[in-house]
Amino acid sequence: MLKVNDVTLSFGGLKAVNHVSMEVRDGSITGLIGPNGAGKTTFFNLVSGVYKPDSGNVEFDGREISGKFCYQINESGISRTYQVINLFKKMTVMENVLVGMHSRLKGGFWPSLLRLDIQKKEEKAAREKAVELLRFVGLEDRAFEQAGSLSYGDQRLLEIVRGLASDPKLLLLDEPAAGMNSKENDELLVLLKKIAARGVAILIIEHDMKLMMNLCDYIYVLYYGKKLAEGAPAEIQKNPEVIAAYLGGE
Numbered sequence: 001m002l003k004v005n006d007v008t009l010s011f012g013g014l015k016a017v018n019h020v021s022m023e024v025r026d027g028s029i030t031g032l033i034g035p036n037g038a039g040k041t042t043f044f045n046l047v048s049g050v051y052k053p054d055s056g057n058v059e060f061d062g063r064e065i066s067g068k069f070c071y072q073i074n075e076s077g078i079s080r081t082y083q084v085i086n087l088f089k090k091m092t093v094m095e096n097v098l099v100g101m102h103s104r105l106k107g108g109f110w111p112s113l114l115r116l117d118i119q120k121k122e123e124k125a126a127r128e129k130a131v132e133l134l135r136f137v138g139l140e141d142r143a144f145e146q147a148g149s150l151s152y153g154d155q156r157l158l159e160i161v162r163g164l165a166s167d168p169k170l171l172l173l174d175e176p177a178a179g180m181n182s183k184e185n186d187e188l189l190v191l192l193k194k195i196a197a198r199g200v201a202i203l204i205i206e207h208d209m210k211l212m213m214n215l216c217d218y219i220y221v222l223y224y225g226k227k228l229a230e231g232a233p234a235e236i237q238k239n240p241e242v243i244a245a246y247l248g249g250e
């Protein structure tokens with residue numbers, strides 16, 4: 001579904017992503033690992049439309065998406081979360097999910113101003129769907145609390161729910177386990193497998209190797225902007241170059 005073909009992006013003289021190709025298959029969980037500064041977040045920014053590659057291209061469902069705006073890429077079915085929690089902390093949990101849904105809502109400006117029937121129906125359906133998504137992650141009881149009042153781990157879950165709200169086919173997760181305790185970590189593993197079982201493919205950046213080894217179907221390793229290795233978790237784990245990169249890099 002996602003095909004990244006030989007992309008390169010430089011910041012001044014630094015090749016943050018250097019001739020990297022990769023693929024994410026339908027419904028799979030694909031991992032992206034590498035030491036700090038390897039280019040992982042920049043790679044996400046290339047896929048989600050924050051940056052346009054200097055060379056190479058990105059295809060999603062057979063169509064080129066490189067060069068499109070972020071909102072167009074989101075509409076085509078790619079959603080993402082960020083390394084730093086990016087919620088509207090003063091808004092309720094429910095409102096945060098509804099914000100994530102906006103690209104799927106049809107009733108534009110005039111219907112919303114006049115509160116036409118079509119818009120009321122759409123709003124009701126959106127709320128029901130938000131409740132269903134919150135139930136999916138066990139946050140339905142917190143729907144009307146301020147997002148900022150949730151624990152750190154729950155805020156990370158809410159970010160994932162908001163990412164799912166636009167009905168993506170592919171979810172990009174940038175360090176979703178950061179700051180989670182080990183129980184939250186185990187719950188995250190179960191949740192991400194459930195999301196993939198719903199048919200949503202996942203591309204995930206994460207430093208927690210235990211989580212990645214248990215979670216991913218396939219892993220890519222970046223090192224100084226270049227692809228160092230790719231393969232099944234068991235192969236990656238015993239790859240001497242990968243071990244050396246981690247021992248040397250962190």
Ligand SMILES: Nc1ncnc2c1ncn2[C@@H]1O[C@H](COP(=O)(O)OP(=O)(O)OP(=O)(O)O)[C@@H](O)[C@H]1O
Pocket residue numbers: 011014016034035036037038039040041042043
């Ligand atoms: N906007 C930018 N301008 C200049 N340099 C940048 C910019 N964004 C990233 N870089 C540089 O590009 C390289 C790759 O950074 P990137 O954030 O993609 O790495 P990363 O693998 O996500 O690291 P981390 O695990 O620490 O998040 C780093 O050397 C970084 O300093």
